Amino acid sequence: MRALDQLAIETAVPVMTEQDLHHMRQANRDFERAVAANDTSAALAADDRYHAVPISAADNPVLSRIIEQLHPQLHRILRRKFSTLLGGRNTIEHHDRLIDVCAAKDARAAAELSGQHWSELGGHINALFDTNQFAEAADG
Numbered sequence: 835m836r837a838l839d840q841l842a843i844e845t846a847v848p849v850m851t852e853q854d855l856h857h858m859r860q861a862n863r864d865f866e867r868a869v870a871a872n873d874t875s876a877a878l879a880a881d882d883r884y885h886a887v888p889i890s891a892a893d894n895p896v897l898s899r900i901i902e903q904l905h906p907q908l909h910r911i912l913r914r915k916f917s918t919l920l921g922g923r924n925t926i927e928h929h930d931r932l933i934d935v936c937a938a939k940d941a942r943a944a945a946e947l948s949g950q951h952w953s954e955l956g957g958h959i960n961a962l963f964d965t966n967q968f969a970e971a972a973d974g
Contacts, residue, residue, distance in 0.1 A: 835908060836952035838901050839885065840945040843932075846891035847941035855937050858887045862929040869926065874913055884929060888936070911959055925951075 846854075861884035868877035882905070889898055928951045935944040 835901070835904055836949050836956065838897060838904070839889075839952055840949045842889045842892040842894070842897055842901070843936070843948045844941045844945035845894060845897075846888035847936050847939060847944050849893075850888065850891050850936055850939075854887050854891055855933055858884055858929070858933050858936070861887070862926060862933070865929065866926045878909060878912060881925075924954075 861880050865877055865880035865884060868874075868880055889901060892898075928947070932944060932947050932951075935947055
């Protein structure tokens with residue numbers, strides 16, 4: 835997902851409109867409200883809307899299809915450990931920073947920032963697997 839999202843961001847930023855940025859901001863505010871309410875389904879839906887903006891703007895059907903195929907697996911992980919992976923302010927703040935960089939039309943910096951976020955999320959997921967927290971949840 836890291837590489838795919840970076841490609842989508844770098845491709846999208848030069849063609850993103852103010853309306854695209856508005857949709858990202860709105861989705862991030864919805865995400866923030868859902869996190870505060872501990873509403874995993876609403877948070878994941880808002881996060882999907884947020885990330886769908888640059889994916890759509892990138893206008894690459896193959897990229898869109900591959901990302902769409904990976905989402906179910908990612909969602910299974912995020913649903914099981916939502917509070918550990920997404921519950922903090924860091925995702926909301928990351929989203930806000932990414933919007934600012936996209937608005938500045940700095941495609942490379944936006945792609946790097948996106949990659950950092952996915953690397954951090956991947957690290958959290960790996961740590962959960964390393965400590966068998968997924969197996970414990972399945973057994974319990």
